[in-house]
Amino acid sequence: MDANSIGAPPRDVLDHLRRTVEEDWALARRRSWGEAGWLEAASALGDGIARVVGADPGEIVVTDSTTINLFKAVVGALNLRPKRTRIVSEAANFPTDLYATQSAIDLLGEGHALVLAADGHDSDDDLCALIDSNTAVVVLSLVDYRTSRRRNLARINAAAYAAGALTVWDLSHGAGAVPIDLNGDRTDFAVSCTYKYLCGGPGAPAFFFAAARHNDALDLGLKGWLGHADQFAFELGHRPAAGARRALIGTPPVLSTIGLQAAMAVWAGVDVSAAAQKHEALSSLMLDLTDQELGPFGVSVASPRHYAERGGHIALRHPGGNALVEALADADVICSFRTPDSIRFGFSPLTTRYVDIWDAVARLRDVLKNETWREDRFAGRSSI
Amino acid sequence: MDANSIGAPPRDVLDHLRRTVEEDWALARRRSWGEAGWLEAASALGDGIARVVGADPGEIVVTDSTTINLFKAVVGALNLRPKRTRIVSEAANFPTDLYATQSAIDLLGEGHALVLAADGHDSDDDLCALIDSNTAVVVLSLVDYRTSRRRNLARINAAAYAAGALTVWDLSHGAGAVPIDLNGDRTDFAVSCTYKYLCGGPGAPAFFFAAARHNDALDLGLKGWLGHADQFAFELGHRPAAGARRALIGTPPVLSTIGLQAAMAVWAGVDVSAAAQKHEALSSLMLDLTDQELGPFGVSVASPRHYAERGGHIALRHPGGNALVEALADADVICSFRTPDSIRFGFSPLTTRYVDIWDAVARLRDVLKNETWREDRFAGRSSI
Secondary structure (H helix, E strand, O other): OEOOOOOOOOOOHHHHHHHHHHHHHHHHHHHHHHHOOOOOHHHHHHHHHHHHHOOOOOOEEEOOOHHHHHHHHHHHHHHHOOOOOEEEEEOOOOHHHHHHHHHHHHHHOOOOEEEEEOOOOOOHHHHHHHOOOOEEEEEEEOEOOOOOEEOOHHHHHHHHHHOOOEEEEEOOOOOOOOOOOOOOOOOOEEEEOOOOOOOOOOOOOOEEEEOHHHHHHOOOOOOOHHHEOOHHHOOOOOOEOOHHHHHOOOOOOHHHHHHHHHHHHHHOOOOHHHHHHHHHHHHHHHHHHHHHHHHHHOOEEOOOOOHHHEOOEEEEEOOOHHHHHHHHHHOOOOOEEEOOOEEEEEOOOOOOOHHHHHHHHHHHHHHHHHOHHHHOOOOOOOOO | OEOOOOOOOOOOHHHHHHHHHHHHHHHHHHHHHHHOOOOOHHHHHHHHHHHHHOOOOOOEEEOOOHHHHHHHHHHHHHHHOOOOOEEEEEOOOOHHHHHHHHHHHHHHOOOOEEEEEOOOOOOHHHHHHHOOOOEEEEEEEOEOOOOOEEOOHHHHHHHHHHOOOEEEEEOOOOOOOOOOOOOOOOOOEEEEOOOOOOOOOOOOOOEEEEOHHHHHHOOOOOOOHHHEOOHHHOOOOOOEOOHHHHHOOOOOOHHHHHHHHHHHHHHOOOOHHHHHHHHHHHHHHHHHHHHHHHHHHOOEEOOOOOHHHEOOEEEEEOOOHHHHHHHHHHOOOOOEEEOOOEEEEEOOOOOOOHHHHHHHHHHHHHHHHHOHHHHOOOOOOOOO
């Protein structure tokens, strides 16, 4: 039940890896950069992801980590709004997103200021109210990593656009779970990991989205040979590749990319809207069963009740915290804990079954009933 | 014969990958970040590499790509020399190193200028002559990717130190092949890929070295949660981790890291100086056989004759260029071509046998004798 941390492995991922090691790496060797598609994978996989999140071919590449991609996106946005000095985010954003945003400001900024909605309970309207005519970019996570609250992508994008600002979204806790329509909702930039609901494998390369309308003037700051218009010309100066490919920097981690390739081969056969519907049904079942089975033991629901306001996981709340999560792991239910009090269950539309949710809730009920978790072995500390 | 492009796979790399997929990813799931050592690998592998390149434990981490690590190192060096505005490199440096250096200057710089030794034939003394009292950092590749010329690490580090400047070295075409003593030669920063002579697998995470004496004040510019002093405390502001770990940014690509782990398990049993001696003997044999067997067909040696001035590969020169390389591939000898005229043969001290060199030279002689390469199918274009 930790699809929000790490999605399940595709059934044939080891076959993909075996072919890569035994044929492409051991025998074809450097020629595999071309013949096995190692260099082209960044775009090929990006196009597959584009179908899942409502983008167009050429707008997404797979590269680097979410943090590095967010840095590039914020630099790109700041370069497109050179006269504006205000950057809006929220203190409840995932910490590394704030570190990357602050990194961009520190490196590029001249009198720039990061303005944070601060109390963690700000509504979408509260955030929109922070966007003004001096705002260059709004940097937000679509889904809160603790509570699973989902922001209204369309509304915040519209408010930013109306003020002449740009948006950078981190989709990590939503992509592959909830419906996302990047272009339909007029998103400027987005990034996401691929190892949660997309099932790309631990630390699989993240993705980077830039709306095609920004291509001409897009300067992402940190540049490398993979993002050059003609990589093997070995030119002295950098000329950006077309579209999102300019976000590529260095040599891609092939084995990790192959893991994601196995996952995207599965996704290629998935009806994306049917998957989102299943995800809604799975997480709604979790809410209903929680109320019915766990409420009597003092468990409450931290996540929003309306599906449109929820992301990939359901966060429960109980003073037992991490000790409960560890007791559940002993009962073969893997979930995770985030301070101060979020117990998170993530549901993959590709792999989670309804019966899994029933079993997980039943085992949590048994743990609470038997009070076996009270040792408090790990209390108060977020899970790895 | 393309160990300079991609080293051979460790014999048991698939066993490592199988365990990672079937046990750590599929079953232990998010707990593997701790229990399977996924988070700790950056330092554990870095310490293994430290033994190979003359660094101390804690000074090297494995992370990101060479280009991104070079960017961080240059930013770190510029931040340590805030009043100096001159950056020295050479136009013959590997292009992405120049792109990353220029990226750092464009983002951070105020009146900074990149000064390039320009003709590709500059001696170490020529480079030292460019270092002055306004030089913040010298950014060089230890080994030229075309000719294999090796710079004198100690001499250039000493010249930089005497002028109060810092050095950033890209070791990609040397690490795991030639003897390197980073601390003995008083290096400030170094980066390298791990997929050539270190055999970490295609696009395996690169490494980052910062001399421990710089730890206290080191600000690498681009920061993320993996480089935080307490990653799972989820603090609002970034506090750098100790030592080189502050260079970590986002979630590491685990499958690619496991490939490198299999390689470093091999390296753990290697006598590093014996490996370097074997590498010298291999590449000297290549020179001797080239003179004896290929000289009559118009093949010349582009690489230096003295081993101390050579890196991991031997570059030959012939007007046939890429067509020869492709004809050799048809004869099951994989080497590579770099414009304008470098035919590169890379030798791994771990995997290349003396007989392999004899066979490669004999097949190249046969290709030249039979003139089967004259189709010029790929003339003038660098190999992928």
